[in-house]
Amino acid sequence: MFIPENHSIEPSEVRIWLSSPTQTAESRQYMLEAFDTNWLSTVGKNINCCEEEIEAKTGIKYAVALSAGTAALHLAMKIAGEQIYGGAEIGKGALAGHRVFCSDMTFDATVNPVVYEGGVPVFIDTEYETWNMDPVALEKAFELYPEVKVIVIAHLYGTPGKLDEIRAIADRHSAFIVEDAAESFGATYKGKQTGRFGNVGCISFNGNKIVTGSSGGMLLTDDIEVANKVRKWSTQSRENAPWYQHKELGYNYRMSNVIAGIVRGQIPHLEEHISQKEAIYERYKEGFKGLPISMNPYDSENSVPNFWLSCLLIDSDAMCKQVRGEQEALYVAEHGKSCPTEILETIEKYNAEGRPIWKPMHMQPMYRMNGFVTRECDGKAFDIGMDIFHRGLCLPSDNKMSIEQQDMVIEIVRGCFN
Numbered sequence: 001m002f003i004p005e006n007h008s009i010e011p012s013e014v015r016i017w018l019s020s021p022t023q024t025a026e027s028r029q030y031m032l033e034a035f036d037t038n039w040l041s042t043v044g045k046n047i048n049c050c051e052e053e054i055e056a057k058t059g060i061k062y063a064v065a066l067s068a069g070t071a072a073l074h075l076a077m078k079i080a081g082e083q084i085y086g087g088a089e090i091g092k093g094a095l096a097g098h099r100v101f102c103s104d105m106t107f108d109a110t111v112n113p114v115v116y117e118g119g120v121p122v123f124i125d126t127e128y129e130t131w132n133m134d135p136v137a138l139e140k141a142f143e144l145y146p147e148v149k150v151i152v153i154a155h156l157y158g159t160p161g162k163l164d165e166i167r168a169i170a171d172r173h174s175a176f177i178v179e180d181a182a183e184s185f186g187a188t189y190k191g192k193q194t195g196r197f198g199n200v201g202c203i204s205f206n207g208n209k210i211v212t213g214s215s216g217g218m219l220l221t222d223d224i225e226v227a228n229k230v231r232k233w234s235t236q237s238r239e240n241a242p243w244y245q246h247k248e249l250g251y252n253y254r255m256s257n258v259i260a261g262i263v264r265g266q267i268p269h270l271e272e273h274i275s276q277k278e279a280i281y282e283r284y285k286e287g288f289k290g291l292p293i294s295m296n297p298y299d300s301e302n303s304v305p306n307f308w309l310s311c312l313l314i315d316s317d318a319m320c321k322q323v324r325g326e327q328e329a330l331y332v333a334e335h336g337k338s339c340p341t342e343i344l345e346t347i348e349k350y351n352a353e354g355r356p357i358w359k360p361m362h363m364q365p366m367y368r369m370n371g372f373v374t375r376e377c378d379g380k381a382f383d384i385g386m387d388i389f390h391r392g393l394c395l396p397s398d399n400k401m402s403i404e405q406q407d408m409v410i411e412i413v414r415g416c417f418n
């Protein structure tokens, strides 16, 4: 248990958030404009402007505004299924019965859309350099399942994965990549925005993302036919006829013009948010000097993360005993050592919000029977995702957190290792 040494730390009066929305005067204005002009619909100026601004910011040719990042991922899976397997019969998914290689350590919204379309996720383990899909494990997966033609990759916590390696493997096997850039909007790899590396890309404006509209997302593509198809599917697949005419299954997935107003007013602040988040990451790094921990890593030569969440990883030999069941965790405090459970419980007492690392998909009850491929270490499978989940945690990373509040978090973490 953390006991402050020569002085006492008072819990923060205001909650220190993991990542909370940042509103702007422009958002309020655009939202009110939608309201006052009665464009309370899934058509309107905010939606069009929002799409154009995302196109300008990312360099993608077409951005299609949707109700959520998950909706974008779902329609991305349909596009993948159509291009690779020729599309779905009604009542059967576009990926029906086909295995799909998926990032393992990610939010479940990366993976669920595969199942919406009848696909069978096979999870690819994580690497230690960027905490994303391990190209070594991916290559091994193609040896085990050479028939696979679709890959879904996420960039965890805003850190770009090993895109060159993954693209090279995908091309060798003529595989289609769906890129889940929900957490990494604004992050770049070799100077190019994430969301542009997949055959289709997806971003999210969910309430805790770096740009938020309370909800919302976009599908990114350079192919006008894909953009038109997604736009059509997202508005109930209406054919061009005087009445409601339908040839295909439709969805109500278009973004609302009110939400688009909130998003639109935040897009110009993306860079500001990124630099605030980067400063938070650097301050943690500096503040943790001398402790047996490291920050979530990135490839500084090739990539610039958006630093959405700052995370820490405790050295293996500085871990106190920690046991996690399906719903709860226990640990045994030990001098000079700590664990994520102790740190999270302690910062919570001081009114600061942290979170465990996203629990890998292969460890989730619903996906426990699915395939999971790891690299080999000394001839043995080694589960890197489980190891990072065990030793890592997400720190309060709110861009509105003050230096004093962050210093408090740093001091509490330091205290856990006393």
Ligand SMILES: *Cc1c(COP(=O)(O)O)cnc(C)c1O
Residues within 6 Å of the ligand: 068, 069, 070, 071, 106, 107, 109, 110, 154, 180, 182, 183, 203, 204, 205, 206, 215, 216, 217
């Ligand atoms: C947030 C998130 C999503 C889903 O986005 P929503 O807009 O919440 O539907 C998908 N993938 C990842 C990795 C996410 O973090």
